[in-house]
Amino acid sequence: MTRERLLVFTLSALLVATLAAAGTFATRLWLDHRANAEIVALAAGRDVPVAADARPELLFARLAFLTARDRFDEAQPLMNRIAAAGERAIASAAYYDLSNARLRAALSHLEINEIDPAVPLVRLAKEGYRRALALDPGFWDAKYNLDIAMRLVRDFPQIETSGEELPPEAAKRLWTDLPGLPRGLP
Template sequence: MKRRTVHLVFGVLSLCCIGVALERGLRLRHTTGLNAEIARIAAAPVGKDAAAAPLSAPRELQLAQAVALSKAGAHDAALKGYASLIQAGERDPVAQQALFNLGNMYLRQGMAQDAGALPLFELGKQRLRDLLRAAPQDWDARYNLERALRLAPEDQEAFSAEQQPAHEQRRVRVPGFVAGDLP
């Protein structure tokens, strides 16, 4: 009786270990397939008329396709790819990478242009700020935001305290009330 119990426990534990090993093997196979597909996307030449990856593709492949489009100079298609990853509402690591790469794409475009670069710098800074709100520990985004702020400093006059009236200086007017009605 005692030996039967020990064999039963050993059999159950063996089946659990086999199940875990199978699950890990399948996950490794899936990850290897994704890595091979990402390497194929990165190695293949991308034209400026290329399109973003379909929404049915895994999010990692969509990100790889958007990065390849951005490097090839197809910024509109890359923007669509990044936007589809960001609009999913999730703040998973893939969406955070999409925000980071989108901000960097705007900053690179701003540095490449002479005239009209300020809106692109502002868009890049805004995307990096969005990323830092979601992931404040992202030091690469902090560094890139700092570099962007050095390239295109914020307008200090818009944030100065002298332009905004103090709380005591504000006068509220409510229709139907006379100034002496309230205590």
């Protein structure tokens, strides 16, 4: 009788473990299906809100939706959450996409000769490309776009003034931040 009880107990424990595993996998499958449906909706152009603790893939889809519409102020917190998630490939791609959108917006400003709003966008794009390259040093597209952005707005060393104003002759020798649009390949 003891062997029969042991067999029943073992089979019952195995059945409970199997049901628990099946429940866990079913829940994960349902969550993955729901996240994929939200990603498809965002890719189709529908504005779907995303939870703060969502998966990095879903956050990336929301970031791509926002950057396609030049909503950078809403996209930046998502970028920070993606970077904090620890998924290096997704974070690198997200930095690249956000930087591309900023560079496109800057080029749109430059096409209509609005230089002042273009300079900070190019600088933010350069910073994003640098972060993407820090996560993935072999990311050739980010290297190329960083080179283009570096040609648009150069990084000149800052002049130490120690609280004094520059004399007028020194101010004349300063370079402009935006030398011009590069045309064609280098």
